[in-house]
Amino acid sequence: MGKVYLVGAGPGDPGLMTIRGKSLLEHCDVAIYDALVSPEILAMINPLAEKINAGKRRGNHSLLQSQTTELLITKAQEQAVVVRLKGGDPFIFGRGGEEMADLLAAGIEVEVVPGITSGIAVPAYAQIPLTHRDYSSSVTFVTGHEAAGRYSPKINWQAIATGSETIVIYMGLHNLPEIIPQLINAGLAIDTPMILIRQGTCADQAELVGTLGDMIEKVHDSEFQPPAIAVIGNVVKFRDTLAPLFS
Structure with a gap:
C-alpha cells in the first residue's frame, strides 16, 4: 500500500513552490494534478512518473470529484508515492479535506504538504x-x-x-x-x-x-x-x- 501526498503547488510562480513539494514531485510514481498548476511546476514532476490531469476548471472538469478520489485510492494500491498536486494550498478552497477524509476511510496513508495560497x-x-x-x-x-x-x-x-x-x-x-x-x-x-x-x-x-x-x-x-x-x-x-x- 502506497501513500498519498496532498501537495500545494502555490499560486503559479515556480519560485513559490515549497522545497518539500518539489522533492516529492521529483521522486513520485504518480502525479494527479489540477488545471491551475503552472507548466513550470508540472515540469518538476519525475519524467518516469505517470501524469494524470484531473481538470478542475469552471464548467469543464476532466474528472468528477468522486472519480478523482477513486483514482487516488487505486493508484495508492499500486504505487508507493502518489502526489495529488493542487493549486495554492490543499486546505484553502481546494477540497483537500474531503480527499483526505475519503483516503483515510479507505485505509490509505495521507500527508499534507501546504502550499502558498493565492x-x-x-x-x-x-x-x-x-x-x-x-x-x-x-x-x-x-x-x-x-x-x-x-x-x-x-x-x-x-x-x-x-x-x-x-x-x-x-x-x-x-x-x-x-x-x-x-x-x-x-x-x-x-x-x-x-x-x-x-x-x-x-x-x-x-x-x-x-x-x-x-x-x-x-x-x-x-x-x-x-x-x-x-x-x-x-x-x-x-x-x-x-x-x-x-x-
Whole structure:
C-alpha cells in the first residue's frame, strides 16, 4: 500500500513552490494534478512518473470529484508515492479535506504538504499588503463559487461586509454581479476600492482596478477573464503610495 501526498503547488510562480513539494514531485510514481498548476511546476514532476490531469476548471472538469478520489485510492494500491498536486494550498478552497477524509476511510496513508495560497501571494505581487496599520487590521478569505447542493447556508455576505476591513474573494469573477450588490446593501460604500488580479504571480499577471460601484461594468468592458482573485478594501489604495517608488 502506497501513500498519498496532498501537495500545494502555490499560486503559479515556480519560485513559490515549497522545497518539500518539489522533492516529492521529483521522486513520485504518480502525479494527479489540477488545471491551475503552472507548466513550470508540472515540469518538476519525475519524467518516469505517470501524469494524470484531473481538470478542475469552471464548467469543464476532466474528472468528477468522486472519480478523482477513486483514482487516488487505486493508484495508492499500486504505487508507493502518489502526489495529488493542487493549486495554492490543499486546505484553502481546494477540497483537500474531503480527499483526505475519503483516503483515510479507505485505509490509505495521507500527508499534507501546504502550499502558498493565492489569496496571500497574489495581492503581494500586486504590491497590496492585506493588513497595514494605516489601512486594515483584519482580513477575510471567502469563496465566490459555492458548491452546488452544499449542506450549509449560503455565504452571509452581510457578515462578510461588516466583519473585517479587507475582503479577499477566490473564484468569484463570474458571480460578481450577485456578490457586489449584496456587499453594498450590507453597508459597504460604492466607492470602496477593489482590484481584480488575473494569473497572479505568473508572467502574464493582469490587474483591473476600480471600486464596488464600477467594477462590474469594467469587467464587462475589458472582457476580463478568470482565474482571478478579488481584493476589496482600503488596502488597495496602498498601491498609490508606492507608485512613485516604482516609477
